Amino acid sequence: MPVTVKTFTSTSEAAAALSSDRGARYLGGGTLVMRALNEGDIAVATIVRVADSALERIDASSGRITIGAGVTFARILAERDLTFLHAPARSIGGPAVRNMGTIGGNLFAPVPYGDFTVALLALDAVVSVHGGLGVRDVAIEEFLQTRERHNGALVLSVSCQRPASADAFRYRKVARIKPKGGSVITLAAHLPAGGGRISGARIALGSMGPVAIRAKAAERALEGRSLDGGSINAAAVAVTEGVAPADNALASAWYRREIAGVHLRRLLSGQE
Ligand SMILES: Cc1cc2nc3c(=O)[nH]c(=O)nc-3n(C[C@H](O)[C@H](O)[C@H](O)COP(=O)(O)OP(=O)(O)OC[C@H]3O[C@@H](n4cnc5c(N)ncnc54)[C@H](O)[C@@H]3O)c2cc1C
Incomplete structure (x- = not known):
């Protein structure tokens, strides 16, 4: 089946093209x-591209960081102001994939992919989406839960608050093939603290459901407590509450449940 490629100079034209054609797909890094397409996916009839530098902009000059949807992982790794995002960016594929793959595309990547999105979920990111009715900011958790509905929309950027310290944000990806395999489980934790007590903990998991999810019971186990053996243990025990991992070639759902607590304990204890 022939595929039409449409290239626009503005994001609004591209968004209009996407929302008016069910067979249209936006081309990020591809x-x-x-x-x-190479495998013959007949659902894709039109490829939409846009040459607008706004999608490749990074604003990391203040506490609130905005990253254009077209920014690649290689760009993230080159940004000194974004060191807290280097671990998730580095965990994705090999150099070729990091040179091409974008933040926007990662939001739509199916399991066992979507590692960067796990980090963004723990950071309570906001996704700026240009749909048929204009531009809207959507909390990333809501975005992921309704992801299918955003297929006809253009993601413009993601933004999040910079963690208060290097220790307040942690990331861990478990893969069978290192360094570039798909995820067995991916974990990210944002641990804001005041007076030695955690307030507003966010723990996000990848490959533990159809999209990245928050481990809310584990978050509650940490709330108002200091990060010590007792609270870490309580979070590790609670981490599988509400998860729905699938069996795939990398691991069974049973195995993923078994190891989730082990890896959360290591992440929270600061172990390698
Ligand atoms: C060999 C290999 C290894 C990989 N390893 C990993 C890995 O370790 N971890 C990981 O997370 N991923 C991995 N991936 C998957 C993929 O490379 C990444 O998830 C990447 O972030 C996808 O981004 P992209 O720009 O290439 O997406 P594309 O292929 O361009 O697009 C993917 C989907 O997102 C949509 N999309 C993209 N950008 C936008 C936008 N701005 N607005 C609306 N829709 C958009 C597209 O229409 C499409 O449906 C791997 C892929 C390969 C081929």
Whole structure:
């Protein structure tokens, strides 16, 4: 089946093209879209591209950071102001994938992918989406839960608050093939603290459901407590509450449940 490629100079034209054609797909870095096309995915009839530098902008000059959807992982790794995001960016694929793959595309990546999105979920990011009715900011958790509905929309950027310290944000990806395998489980934790007590903990998990999810019972186990053996243990015990991992070639759902607490304990204890 022939595929039409449409290139626009503005994001609003691209958003209009996406929302008016059910067979249209936006082309980010193309690491997943081009694979689907090469495999003969007949659901894709139109490829939409946009040459607007706004999608490649990074604003990391203040506490609130905004990253254009077209920013690649290689760009993140080159940004000294974004060191807290280097671990998630580095955990994705090999150099070729990091050179092409974008933040925007990662929001739509199916399991066992979507590692960067796990980090963004723990950081309570906001996704700026240009849909048929204009531009809207959507909390990332809501965005992920309704992801199918955003297929006809253009993601412009993501923004989040910079963690207060290097220790307040932690990330861990478990893969069978290192360094570039798909995720067995991916974990990220944002641990804001005041007076030695955690307030507003966020723990996000990848490959533990159809999209990245928050481990809310584990978050509650940490709330108002200091990060010590007791609270870490309580969070590790609670981490599988509400998860729905799938079996795939990398690991069974049973195995993922078994190891979730082990890896959360290591993440929270600061172990390698
Ligand atoms: C060999 C290999 C290894 C990989 N390893 C990893 C890994 O370790 N971890 C990981 O997370 N991922 C991995 N991936 C998956 C993928 O490369 C990344 O998830 C990447 O972030 C996808 O981004 P992209 O720009 O290439 O997406 P694309 O392929 O361009 O797009 C993917 C989907 O997102 C949509 N999309 C992209 N940008 C936008 C936007 N701005 N607005 C609306 N929709 C958009 C597209 O329409 C499409 O549906 C791997 C892929 C390959 C081929």
